[in-house]
Amino acid sequence: MATESRPEEQPPAGRGGRGDAGAPGGRRAAAVRRAVAIGVAATAAGVARRYLTARQDGQGQDPTHRDAGSAPAPETRPVAPGADLSRSAPADRSAVDTASTATSPPPAAVTREAPAPAAATATRPSRTNPAVAEDLDRRRSIGEEIHDAAPTGDLDTMWDDHLLNLKLVNPANRRRFKVIVVGTGLAGAGAAATLSELGYQVEAFTLHDAPRRAHSVAAQGGINAAKGYKADGDSIDRLFRDTVKGGDFRAREADVHRLSEMSVRVIDHMTALGVPFAREYGGQIATRSFGGVQVSRTFYARGQTGQQLQIAGAQQLLKEVGAGRLTLHTRQEMLDLIVADGRAVGIVTRDMVTGDIVPHTAHAVVLATGGYGNVYFKSTLAKSSNVTATWRAHKRGALFANPCMIQFHPTSLPLTSEWQSKLTLMSESLRNDGRVWVPKEPGDDRAPEDIPEEERDYYLERMYPSFGNLAPRDISSRAAKIQLDAGKGVGPLRNGVYLDFRDAIARLGRKTMEERYGNLLELYTDATGEDPYTSPMRIAPGPHFAMGGLWTDYNQMSNVPGLFVGGEASFNYHGANRLGANSLLSASVDGWFVLPWTVADYLAPQLGQEPVPHDHPAVTSAVAEASGRVDQLLGIGGTTGPDVYHKELGQLLTDHVGVERSAEGLAKGADAIKDLKDDFWTNVRVVGHGQQLNQELERAGRLADYLELAELMALDALDRDESAGAHFRSEHQTEDGEALRDDEHWTSSSAWEAAPPDGTPTRRSEPLTFDAVPLATRSYK
DSSP, X not given: OOOOOOOOOBOOOOOSXXXXXXXXXXXXXXXXXXXXXXXXXXXXXXXXXXXXXXXXXXXXXXXXXXXXXXXXXXOOOOXXXXXXXXXXXXXXXXXXXXXXXXXXXXXXXXXXXXXXXXXXXXXXXXXXOHHHHXXXXXXXXXXXXXXXXXXXXXXXXXXXXXXXXXXXXXXXXXXXXXXXXXXOSHHHHHHHHHHHHHTOEEEEEXXXXXXXXXXXXXXXXXXXXXXXXXXXSOOHHHHHHHHHHHTTXXXXXXXXXXXXXXXXXXXXXXXXXXXXXXXXXXXXXXXXXXXXXXXXXXXXXXXXXXXXXXXXXXXXXXXXXXXXXEEEEOSEEEEEEEEEXXXXXXXEEEETTTOOEEEEEOSEEEEOOOOOGGGGSSXXXXXXXXXXXXXXXXXXXXXXXXXXXXXXXXXXXXXXXXXXXSOOBOOGGGGGTOEEEEESSTTOOSOGGGSOGGGEEXXXXXXXXXXXXXOOHHHHHXXXXXXXHTTOOBTTTTOXXXXXXXXXXXXXXXXXXXXXXXXXXXXXXXXXXXXXXXXXXXXXXXXXXXXXXXXXXXXXXXXXXXXXXXXXXXXXXXXXXXXXXXXXXXXXXXXXXXXXXXXXXXXXXXXXXXXXXXXXHHHHHHHHHHHHHHHHHHHOOOSBOHHHHHHHHHHXXXXXXXXXXXXXXXXXXXXXXXXXXXXXXXXXXXOSOSSSOOHHHHHHHHHHHHHHHHHHHXXXXXXXXXXXXXXXXXXXXXXXXXXXXXXXXXXXXXXXXXXXXXXXXXXXEEEOOOSSXXXXXXOOO
């Protein structure tokens, strides 16, 4: 075995500049594809004035902007819920050290510093391609910068110091506060159960018939934690650095450090709740490696980790239900967010069985509704996963951040039929012992067993020798696409690559493989009819995890006061690419260890206030609007079912906002998506009526939101004129085909304001700084 070493990282090359119709309403969706194929010219609506949402008062604390440059002495400050998020630009953005490397450990005490005052700016950086700039100016406007409102100070003690400054609620007063939690996955179940056990009134909502059916069950490979059990050099700082680097330097350092230090508590907590983590012969909890790292920090329960964690979380939630402290609403779909006086005060839901549309009000709302990968139609997500809850919140004023950051998982099973309903995910843990390869010659149709060793290309091991088959997901997916584009795909449709366990079985024995991955390999056999013990698996990149989501501050609260977001529904931990096994971790940290305390900080000043009544104008208006959208969908009376449109949308996104993007393709894709959306609202057919279980109505409502989201995804990808992580622009790559970031202009997150009627979205940037993990060119070679 090759000696593991930290891969060489080089500072990014300096870059002085930046390079860079619609048919009538009754047109069938297929015409969109034809229009794209012949290269319809990019079109857009007229330039609209920038739409500014109302900003809330700061409640006494102005957030501190974090950037490089001169600064006063470090200090730790409590977050101010509802603070004004508009920030002035830093005095000198070029002060970010782009020449530093991340090859040495971070200093003992890393601080976040407040900047010197600077004049506010909201200008668009110059582009070398005026046509692209002009096109973007028609599609979007640019607003003021925002800030995450995190405290300043030493990263190692920041969260503990922050907890000491959060306001508390007397145990006797907690029962006077009501909190709504939407979603019962790991983040939602953890938050609901903990808040309830602390004494708050909690109402939890799920569109499933039982909380344990939430999609967290699908993350089977494992959960990261910096326990350092293997004595292989792992630590909290290394997990922190791996996550920042894995996200290609597009996530906040403060949030990622909290994630890393809380990881240790998560494992102890879930073990206490009865999660049967795998153990070594001597009884110690076992770990294994995952993509993007060189240590063994992933805790697992065979190939059922997500399921076991979800069962534990659901049990705690149901325990509170049984004790009469928590109210659980099943088969309820959130259709809208209620905002009154600038605050989130409730939700509107539709009973999926009876069709009743009713409001629910509270002092605060927590959204933990998962990601939006199903916008691609066929993805690794459960078919019921959707974006409606977070998108409705976005339409009510919540900023939507980095929507174009979509991870394609490299070990999805290849599509085998046009009529296949979804993609099947195989755990990334299989890459610990499986070797990825393709035939060296394009078009080789021999059985894999008949292809000799010298005619196999173990391309990940060749391209990324330090990490090999455990290269990060975004890099592994792009590498697979290169092989597929070169005609080296395998399988009946030539759309896959091999994941081969031959060598591992010879080295370890079949019994060991069965112990480590038995249920995963059985799943593969059930899905394909093939035996992975005797013939290599076939895998391919598939739409998987959304790094984008609702923008949140350090307290996991959106820019709408009272609206908190957890798990994959938020955006803050994973940057431009998520490390494997960090999904279950981020959901658990949010649910069990962040939201219960930050929600309390928001609630404390509201003592004595009651939730808004159901006859409040904001409540009745939200209910009327939700009912109106349902009636509108039912009343179109078109000829084309929702899934036809969704399939067309998925193809447009795959073609233009997929593993690889380009400015030309993104512009065409955005216009084609708009045309498809217009056709949908003219010609969709929704059978049945609203006062019943109606899955066609559910699909149509979710698709209506997906169509709007897809437009923003294409716009965000076009606007972000660089390559970073899973966002790979073909115009921005190194000589050897790796992603080429633009740290001079794009060391930031993009948070979008919803477009007003007949207007354009507004992009607001949150600057990011990297003091503990200096900016460096990501290398896994």
